[in-house]
Amino acid sequence: MSILDGVSISSSSGIAFGSSNTIKLYVVLLNNSVNTIENDFLDKNAFHVKGYVHIQGSGSLNITSKQKSALKVSKDLFINDITLNVNGAAHGITAQSVTIDGASVSSTAIKDGIQAESSDNTTYNDAEGFVKLINTKYTANTNGDGIQADTYVYVSGGEQNIKTIGEFVSYSTSNMETYGLSTDDFKFVKSGSAYKRVAKDEIRYLSSSYYALANSVKGIKAGALEYDSDSDGEEDTVVTTNADYRIGIAHGAKLTIDSFDDCVHTNYGKVDLLRANLTLSTLDDGVHADYNLNINNASIIINSSYEGLEGANVTVDGSETNIVSNSDDDGINAASDLVSQTNITINDGYLRVYASGDGLDANTSLIFSGGTTVVEGPGSGNGSLDSDLVKFNGGIVFACSTSGMTEQMSATQATFVYQGSTFSSGALIAITLGSDTENPLFSYTLKQSCNQIIFSHPDLKQGSTYSIYNGSSSSATITMSSTLTKVGSSQGGPGGGGGHGPH
Amino acid sequence: MKKRTFPLLVVSALMLCGCSSSNVNLDENNYDTDPISGISDDGVANDYDSDYTKDSDVEIPSSFDSFSDNTISEAGHYYLQGSYPSISITASKNSEVYVYFRWSIHFFILWNCFW
Numbered sequence: 001m002s003i004l005d006g007v008s009i010s011s012s013s014g015i016a017f018g019s020s021n022t023i024k025l026y027v028v029l030l031n032n033s034v035n036t037i038e039n040d041f042l043d044k045n046a047f048h049v050k051g052y053v054h055i056q057g058s059g060s061l062n063i064t065s066k067q068k069s070a071l072k073v074s075k076d077l078f079i080n081d082i083t084l085n086v087n088g089a090a091h092g093i094t095a096q097s098v099t100i101d102g103a104s105v106s107s108t109a110i111k112d113g114i115q116a117e118s119s120d121n122t123t124y125n126d127a128e129g130f131v132k133l134i135n136t137k138y139t140a141n142t143n144g145d146g147i148q149a150d151t152y153v154y155v156s157g158g159e160q161n162i163k164t165i166g167e168f169v170s171y172s173t174s175n176m177e178t179y180g181l182s183t184d185d186f187k188f189v190k191s192g193s194a195y196k197r198v199a200k201d202e203i204r205y206l207s208s209s210y211y212a213l214a215n216s217v218k219g220i221k222a223g224a225l226e227y228d229s230d231s232d233g234e235e236d237t238v239v240t241t242n243a244d245y246r247i248g249i250a251h252g253a254k255l256t257i258d259s260f261d262d263c264v265h266t267n268y269g270k271v272d273l274l275r276a277n278l279t280l281s282t283l284d285d286g287v288h289a290d291y292n293l294n295i296n297n298a299s300i301i302i303n304s305s306y307e308g309l310e311g312a313n314v315t316v317d318g319s320e321t322n323i324v325s326n327s328d329d330d331g332i333n334a335a336s337d338l339v340s341q342t343n344i345t346i347n348d349g350y351l352r353v354y355a356s357g358d359g360l361d362a363n364t365s366l367i368f369s370g371g372t373t374v375v376e377g378p379g380s381g382n383g384s385l386d387s388d389l390v391k392f393n394g395g396i397v398f399a400c401s402t403s404g405m406t407e408q409m410s411a412t413q414a415t416f417v418y419q420g421s422t423f424s425s426g427a428l429i430a431i432t433l434g435s436d437t438e439n440p441l442f443s444y445t446l447k448q449s450c451n452q453i454i455f456s457h458p459d460l461k462q463g464s465t466y467s468i469y470n471g472s473s474s475s476a477t478i479t480m481s482s483t484l485t486k487v488g489s490s491q492g493g494p495g496g497g498g499g500h501g502p503h
Numbered sequence: 504m505k506k507r508t509f510p511l512l513v514v515s516a517l518m519l520c521g522c523s524s525s526n527v528n529l530d531e532n533n534y535d536t537d538p539i540s541g542i543s544d545d546g547v548a549n550d551y552d553s554d555y556t557k558d559s560d561v562e563i564p565s566s567f568d569s570f571s572d573n574t575i576s577e578a579g580h581y582y583l584q585g586s587y588p589s590i591s592i593t594a595s596k597n598s599e600v601y602v603y604f605r606w607s608i609h610f611f612i613l614w615n616c617f618w
Contacts, residue, residue, distance in 0.1 A: 006584075006604060006605065007583045007584060007585065007586075007587070007604040007605070008585070008586040008587070009586070009587045009588070009589060009590055010586070010587075010588065011588055011589040013588075013589075014589065015589065015591075016589050016590070017589065017590045018590075018591060018592065019591070019592035019593070019594070019600075020591070020592070020593055021592075021593065021594060021595060021596045021598070022596050022597065023592060023594050023596070023597065023598045023599070023600055024597065024598070024599045024600070025592065025600050025601075025602065026561060026599070026600070026601045026602070027602050027604065028561050028563070028601065028602070028603045028604065029604050030563070030603055030604060030605040031605060033604050033605050035604045039589075049592070056561065057561075057604075059604060059605075061604070080557060101557045102557070132551070134557075152551065154551035156551075246551075248551045250551075
């Protein structure tokens with residue numbers, strides 16, 4: 001009995017549900033109805049409307065295309081309240097703009113889960129090319145980007161779970177031509193059955209042992225518009241005039257992304273993470289912005305990454321900010337090919353960074369003004385804090401490493417740099433005023449061994465003596481001879497030395 | 504058609520407070536996965552919200568327009584139920600077409616009563 005299936009539209013000869021003219025279409029799913037639209041025909045979408053579409057109601061809609069996109073709208077698409085499941089052999093949903101409010105949407109796609117494509121690729125116009133998810137549950141399993149927008153992506157509230165899986169291809173001229181890749185794309189090596197990102201400067205001689213992702217498989221991507229300026233068939237010019245490419249995740253949005261490629265990425269744009277909850281796993285960057293990355297009262301848990309957070313300027317604010325970053329390279333990296341001055345500014349929040357590369361790396365300046373920052377892990381050749389200028393103006397900073405790089409430092413808040421004894425992984429470190437172990441300024445259990453500790457704290461006072469305890473034993477004493485005191489074997493500074501713990 | 508407009512976001516001032524704790528213990532799980540549960544505005548709306556307002560209420564008409572041959576050729580309100588090989592909308596440019604999908608539970612009950 002087909003009537004039990006609600007509306008069922010199935011075509012094997014073309015578009016299952018569509019319009020030939022530019023109309024304004026309202027689809028209402030009544031009374032918890034369950035409805036199905038599907039097609040199986042070469043190069044035809046299942047639901048294809050040349051116009052504006054607004055789908056709403058209390059029911060659900062399942063759309064499947066076995067040979068092209070499931071839901072395609074040539075103008076603006078609005079989805080309210082419904083449950084929508086799309087399954088596309090190309091995109092799940094594609095439109096000029098996509099706004100989803102209060103709905104539950106699941107997208108399985110060979111290409112992008114949701115794609116918003118501007119009609120004009122030579123002019124930036126954020127009235128189109130955007131994706132908005134407002135108080136929406138969105139689940140994506142894609143072989144392309146989870147969400148891709150030409151201009152911007154805005155996620156406000158709701159819960160989103162995105163998983164992308166990509167295909168790796170080895171370095172060859174034919175693969176470069178077939179997939180439109182450049183040499184810089186071949187930045188992965190194979191490790192057993194898994195792939196691992198390596199630094200671009202490690203790739204000196206490209207060979208078939210280097211791999212690239214055949215296509216973009218980012219979690220969320222915005223920007224940038226490109227066009228072929230000289231009609232040679234290659235998109236060679238990026239639209240930057242009046243452009244404001246951006247991704248904003250805000251208002252309690254709870255976002256989980258497991259992605260081969262960057263989890264959150266803007267080309268020629270910024271990323272704002274404002275009162276958002278992100279849990280990220282990736283082979284590449286957790287969050288990448290070509291311009292500024294602004295974090296304010298956000299929780300960001302990066303379980304695995306190549307670089308955790310990257311932007312031209314990274315600013316961390318908000319007492320509720322909570323960042324835990326695990327990375328194979330830099331934890332937080334201020335870098336961009338688009339600007340010459342790159343900075344990291346920590347004004348507030350809690351940060352814990354585990355990095356195999358530099359912990360915090362900013363070419364121009366790294367400024368601590370507030371919050372609590374813990375950096376662990378980098379070994380030789382990298383530093384816990386790496387910048388032309390590190391400024392300690394406020395907040396709590398505990399950065400430990402082995403053979404850390406000595407950077408140009410300045411401090412308006414008392415800070416010491418200790419290098420000497422090796423503290424083993426698992427050691428409980430406490431920093432105390434004298435031997436006052438009852439009231440440590442700071443205590444922390446190391447995950448990795450280290451022999452250099454950089455510590456800055458509002459309660460450190462010039463002229464006072466502090467101890468570094470390893471468990472119950474005092475391993476070092478530091479007398480703060482100046483606002484910035486360097487102590488230890490390789491620092492050439494005064495003081496230092498072992499001691500005995502309290503009994 | 505009855506419309507209801509919700510002002511999506513009301514921008515309020517963001518109150519930032521500094522980290523006041525001086526004695527900090529960052530042992531295991533002290534702040535690993537503490538989610539931020541509150542939802543409040545923080546200024547981001549200006550950059551992203553534009554003038555969008557939710558519009559999800561449509562008054563269902565008491566009668567519907569008819570169509571044939573799986574083709575909707577005029578602006579109007581149409582009720583779809585059951586199975587179709589395809590639906591093609593050929594209404595003229597900028598026409599407003601309303602399509603209502605419904606699960607025919609009444610047929611289901613009727614069928615079971617008599618079977």
